[in-house]
Amino acid sequence: MSIQEHYRSRAKELLSAGTVKMVIGYGAGSTPDRRRPVFITSPDEADRLVLDTTCRTNLSGYLLREGLLSDQKQVAVFLTVDGIRSLNVLAAESQLDTSQVLVFGFGIEGDQARAIEGERAADFKSVIAAAKEQRKSQPADELQEKLEAMTPKERFSFWEGEFSRCIKCYACRQACPMCWCRRCVVDNNQPQWVNTSSHTLGNLEWNLLRAFHLAGRCVECGNCSRACPADIPLHLLNRRMADEVQASFDHYPGMDEAQEPVLASFRKDDPETFIL
């Protein structure tokens, strides 16, 4: 039985038994290689669920929809390792209770999607630990390496060029499962920290601030870059932040739901190489 069939029948089973009130998964999109999120609430609809290598979006953010989990009922959701990590981060930040979430875990290897064993966020500890080790040995992104080799001036003008295309649509924020603030700092106008017009200065500040707010929380699912209509390589900023917290504080976000947020904790012997 293919993984798609496996999860379809599991969804049917859970919905008809009333164990879960909803299954958040992937459905057919506007073209054959696109997928869109679907929210299944009855067993007959379960056949709309699709699972293959084009299912890239991290769906965990949908769990935070207003009131969805407030009735203490359970919801099942399709998640990759990244998705499970963001689930853990959200739980660590008291945004949801993982006991209300059933995970349909999957991974994409080469040209096929595979199921990952486990149902609860806590069941995936070893998979996440393996992902942490793997990230350490992962080769650097080509563009990132090129950037690191540039002079500050060249890097500044690279980002200036990229951010000049930003139209401040905030799709990156909407797509990010970690951007859960009810009121975002950019929506604040007294004081107004970041220019809201879409000129390059405001765009630079917005994107830097966004990357900073995700430091130590981003699971590098890539939702932001995929959502960006201007194709700005936002994941590079997040990647660099993830490199930094891993190297400086050995922090890999989303290990488990009790993990302390890296910027809300400290060690007395943290490195401080650049402080005069």
Place this chain on the structure above:
Amino acid sequence: MSEVFEPKIVAFVCTYCTYAGADLAGTSRLKYPSNVRIVRLPCTGRISPMFILKALQKGADGVLVSGCHPGDCHFDHGNYHARRRWTVFNSLLQFAGVPEERVKFSWISAAEGIKFAELIRDITEDIRKIGPFEEYHTLIAETGSAAPL
């Protein structure tokens, strides 16, 4: 006609150590350049990366962020939290291409008036050498709402 470039530097300091250090520099009659504008805050833990961006947005050529040495914080651990934040934000600034001479971080205690005066001298000289933050100033001009410091 070209005017002599005078760097504008904004210093975000904590009131218990670095501000007191700056005060000591003053009462000890130590000379340091008048290019620095000091913003006093309760603790380094209060210094947000947004302040740094805001200073640059208002036309600063350099920013100094300074507080109590680790272990000396009036609030016990505000500076430890600040240190993590700076580590991450500093790395982000480097990656975004803000030259490292432009944004400096330091620990200056209430007894280090001399260190304060010297640091301000060094930073001002460094920035005088590399000149105004032209790239950023161009972006500010584009917004049409330049608000000089």
